[in-house]
Amino acid sequence: MPLPSAPEARAWDRAALVAHARASIARGSKSFAMASKLFAPLTRERAWLLYAWARKCDDIADGQDHGGAMTGVADGQARLSTISTLTDRALRGEATGDPAFDGFGLVMRECAIPPRYAHDLIEGFALDAREWRPRSTDDLLRYCYHVAGAVGCMMAVLMGVDPDDRATLDRACDLGLAFQLANIARDIGEDDAADRCYLPEEWLAEMDIPPGEHMKPWVRPRLAQLGQRLATMAAAYEDSARHGTGALPPRAAWAVLAAAGIYGDIAREVVRRGEQAWDGRIVTPRCDKLLWVARAAMQTIGRSRRWPADTARPVLAWTRP
Template sequence: MLAPSRILRPTMAAAGGGRMRAPLVAKARSMIEKGSTSFTAASLIFRKGTRERVWLLYAWCRRCDDIADGQTLGGELGDQSDLQGRVRGIKALTRRALEGQPTADIGFDAFGQVASEVGLTYEDADEVIKGFELDANGWRPRTEEDLMRYCYHVAGAVGVLMARVMGVPRDSHEVLDRACDLGMAFQLANIARDLDEDDAADRCYLPQEWIARADIPPGEHMKPPYRFATAALAARLIDRMEQHEDAARLGAAHLRFRQRWAILSAARIYGAIGRKVRDRGQLAWNSRVYTSAPEKVWHVFAAFWEALVNRPFIPAEMPRYGLHDFASPAIAPPPPLDDEG
C-alpha cells in the first residue's frame, strides 16, 4: 500500500548526495585517468587528502564540459543542439549537489562532496558555468579582452577553485590571482591546439580583431591558403600563455612543497603542449599535439628541482588581464589600495 503523502519525509541532505566517499573518489579517479593523462600525472604528486579532492573537483569540471559539448570524457564534440538547456541542467544539478541532495551523476555528487569539505559555494561554481553560457549563446571574442574573459571563466576560475581545494584562503589575493593565471595559461594552450576541432564545430576563439588584421576572411582561418597566417595567431596565443605561465610560478612559490611540485609539473606539461603548437607552425593541426609518457616524466622531474629551489624569476611583464578584471566582486573583491591610492 502506498504511504500517505503526509508521512513522507524529504531526502536528508548529505555531502556527495549520500554516496559513500571512498567509491566516489574511486569513480572520480577513473574519470581523470581517462579524461586527462596530463592532469593525472600532476595530481599523483599531491598528498592523499589533496589528491582526492583534486579528483573530485576534476570530475565535476569534466562532467560539466561533457554535458555542454555533448562529449564523453573530452572526446569528439557531439550534438550541439539545445546548448542553453544543457547549461540550465548544469546549474540545476550543481545547486542540488551543493544542497547535499542526490543528483544521480557522479560528477555532480563529487562536487557536492568536495564543496562540503573545503567550503565552495554556488557563486564559486557559477564563475565556471558562465563560460558554458558564453558557448551556449554562440559567443565569439571580438577583442583580446573578450578572449581573456572567456579563458577566465572556463579555466581561470577553475584554477581559483583548485587553489581553494589546496587550502588557499579566500583572502590570499596574490595566490588566487596567480592560480587564475595558470588556468588561463592552460586554456590558451587548449585553444591554440584545438583550432581545427573548434572550427569543425563552428566555433572560433581567436579574436575577430586579430583575424581581420591578419587579412583572413571570416570563417576561413583553417583553410589551406590561410594556415600560415593562422599559425602566427596561434603563436601569439602561446606568447600570452607563457606570460600567464610565468606569473603563475610566483603564486606556486607560496604553496607547500608537494603542492608546488604538482602545480609546476602541470604547468610544464601543458606549457610544452603550447610550445609544440607554436614550433610546428602551420603543420600543428595535421595531428593532435600531446606530450608523451617519457616527456611527462621528464617534466615531473624538472618540476621537482624547480619546486625544491623555489626561486621563480620575476617576469619582465605581467599579464595584462587576470582575476580582478573578470571575477564578480563576491569572488575577487578589489585588492586594497596602496598608500598613494
C-alpha cells in the first residue's frame, strides 16, 4: 500500500474529518453508532474520530472495508508498517493523506490522550501479522487488551478521565475486554475461515479438541462449551466495567452503559444458540438496542449506588499493563 509523502498529503479541516468519521462509524458499527448518539456533541465527534482510526487500522491489517468477512492477507508485515507509519505521522501532527489518521491525530491532541495506548493497539495488529496464537487465558486477555482494552482506555480519557486515574482506566479496559471476548465468541467460524484461532491452546487441550479441528461438526458440543466460557468471561468484565461509570459525566455514562448492554447481548446470544451459534452471524436487533438505550438511562441515574467504585476489582488475576 503506497504512502503519500508528507508534502503531498492533503490536510482536511475539522468539519471534514468529523463528517468522514461519522460516515465511518455509521457504516462500520451500527451498535457503536447508536450508543455514540448519547454523548454530548463534542464528545460524540471525538468518539467518531477515534473510532474511524481504529476501524481503518483494522481494515488495513485484515484487507477489509469497514469489516466483513476476512480472507487472510499475504503481506501482513507491510500492512503493519503502513499502520505504524501513518499513526506516527498523525501523532506528530503531520498530514497523512488519510482522513481517518488525520482525525486521529486531531483527537489525540484535543484530549491529550497518551500515545502509548495507540502503540499498544498496533501491537495487537503485530500479533496477528506474525500469526500468533494464545496458549493460555492470560495470553488471550493480553491480546484482548491490545486490540480493544487499549481503545477503552483512550475512550475514557476522551470522556474526561484523568490519564493517571488507574482505577477508572482499569474499568474502561474491562469494557474493551468484554467487547473483544464477545467478538471472539461470535466470530470463531469467521476467524477459522481466515486461518485464525483465538481459543487458547490450553482450552482446546482441556476439551480434547485436536489443533485445527474446532469447527468440525463432531466437535460442536465441545465448542459450544468454549463459547459459553468466553461469554461468561465477557459478562464478568462487562459487569466490572460498570463500576467505572461513576467517574463519567452523565451522558458519557449513559452511552457507555448502553454500549455495554448492546454488545453484551452478542455474547449472551452465543450462549442461547449453543451449538448453532456459528451457523449465521449474530447481531443485536435494533429493537433490543433501543431497549438498552432506555435501560441505560435508568442505570445512569443510580449508577453510583448500584456499582460503587470501591467494590470494583479485576475479574481475573490478569490486569492491564
